[in-house]
Amino acid sequence: MQLDFLVFLQGIHTPLLDMVMNFFSLLGEIAVPLIVLSVTYWCISRKKAFAMLSSLMAALLATQTVKSIVRSPRPFQAHPELIEGGRIETATGYSFPSGHSTTASAFYSSLCAVFRRRWLIAVSAALIVLIPLSRLYLGVHWPADVIAGTAIGLLSGLVLTPVFMRIYEDERKFSLFTITAGAATLMLSLCLAILLEIDAIDKVAFGDLMSNAAVTAGAAIGTYLDRRRLSYDEGKGTLASKARRFIIGMAVLIAVAAIILLIPLPHYASSATLFFAVGIAVTFIYPAIASRLGLYR
Numbered sequence: 001m002q003l004d005f006l007v008f009l010q011g012i013h014t015p016l017l018d019m020v021m022n023f024f025s026l027l028g029e030i031a032v033p034l035i036v037l038s039v040t041y042w043c044i045s046r047k048k049a050f051a052m053l054s055s056l057m058a059a060l061l062a063t064q065t066v067k068s069i070v071r072s073p074r075p076f077q078a079h080p081e082l083i084e085g086g087r088i089e090t091a092t093g094y095s096f097p098s099g100h101s102t103t104a105s106a107f108y109s110s111l112c113a114v115f116r117r118r119w120l121i122a123v124s125a126a127l128i129v130l131i132p133l134s135r136l137y138l139g140v141h142w143p144a145d146v147i148a149g150t151a152i153g154l155l156s157g158l159v160l161t162p163v164f165m166r167i168y169e170d171e172r173k174f175s176l177f178t179i180t181a182g183a184a185t186l187m188l189s190l191c192l193a194i195l196l197e198i199d200a201i202d203k204v205a206f207g208d209l210m211s212n213a214a215v216t217a218g219a220a221i222g223t224y225l226d227r228r229r230l231s232y233d234e235g236k237g238t239l240a241s242k243a244r245r246f247i248i249g250m251a252v253l254i255a256v257a258a259i260i261l262l263i264p265l266p267h268y269a270s271s272a273t274l275f276f277a278v279g280i281a282v283t284f285i286y287p288a289i290a291s292r293l294g295l296y297r
Contacts, residue, residue, distance in 0.1 A: 002142045006075050007082055009137050018086065021134040025087050028100035028131035033107045035250075038282055042249050042290070043242040046234055048114040050223055051164035052107065054181075057216040059106035059156035061185075063097050063149060064209035071205055072096040076139045086138035093208045098141045098149035104131035105153025110161040128154070175224060182220035186276070189214035193272040207268075214272040218279020225284045232287065232296040245295045249286045256281045 076085030
């Protein structure tokens with residue numbers, strides 16, 4: 001039945017629909033949450049950004065762990081004679097559950113949980129449906145994949161986001177959580193990077209899990225350092241000053257990534273370092289630079 005549905009979707013492909021579905025698939029990739037979370041962290045509310053980021057990473061770590069255990073092939077791999085995969089450069093791991101569906105449902109539902117705007121809820125609800133549908137249309141996931149991914153994401157976004165909001169308000173719990181989560185995911189990413197480098201584990205199964213663990217470690221450690229060492233009001237400033245703050249922040253992120261990529265490291269060590277650096281740059285390195293430059297005045 002799942003295959004029949006995917007074959008049906010293959011039969012309705014048109015150039016216009018291909019473009020539309022590729023666009024919705026793009027909205028389920030990590031670049032969009034990274035930009036929105038950066039804007040929120042630097043210009044609106046660190047508390048809200050922390051809650052959204054934590055729930056998103058919890059959902060992605062859960063999904064990537066299940067992927068590494070189940071190791072289900074994607075439709076275009078299992079039935080190449082019937083299914084033509086689209087946007088396959090984003091299909092880097094195994095099929096079950098869908099990472100795009102997890103990202104979309106976790107991120108957009110957490111966005112609604114912290115901002116609570118009717119128009120945002122309507123747009124987010126549409127995206128939570130359309131992004132998984134785009135992955136089916138592109139032939140890179142089974143219906144069961146997107147259902148499971150959406151369930152994991154919604155559970156994390158709607159249930160864990162309020163929990164992380166409360167954790168942020170309690171300094172002791174916040175410190176305990178960020179230190180524990182940061183240390184655990186840092187060790188996990190380092191171990192996986194070493195094992196991947198020596199071909200001791202399945203690269204398809206554990207590559208994305210390593211990346212997610214690394215960025216989680218960087219973000220957790222960064223938010224801890226930010227709260228302990230920095231003092232600024234991210235909500236201050238005019239729209240123009242916040243726009244300038246964001247543009248400079250993205251330039252800093254690009255510079256950090258470029259520096260990491262110039263360091264001659266083994267492939268997986270470089271990848272783990274890059275993702276860790278992005279996490280800590282968003283949550284601590286750039287806020288520290290911005291504070292020194294007076295961008296929060």
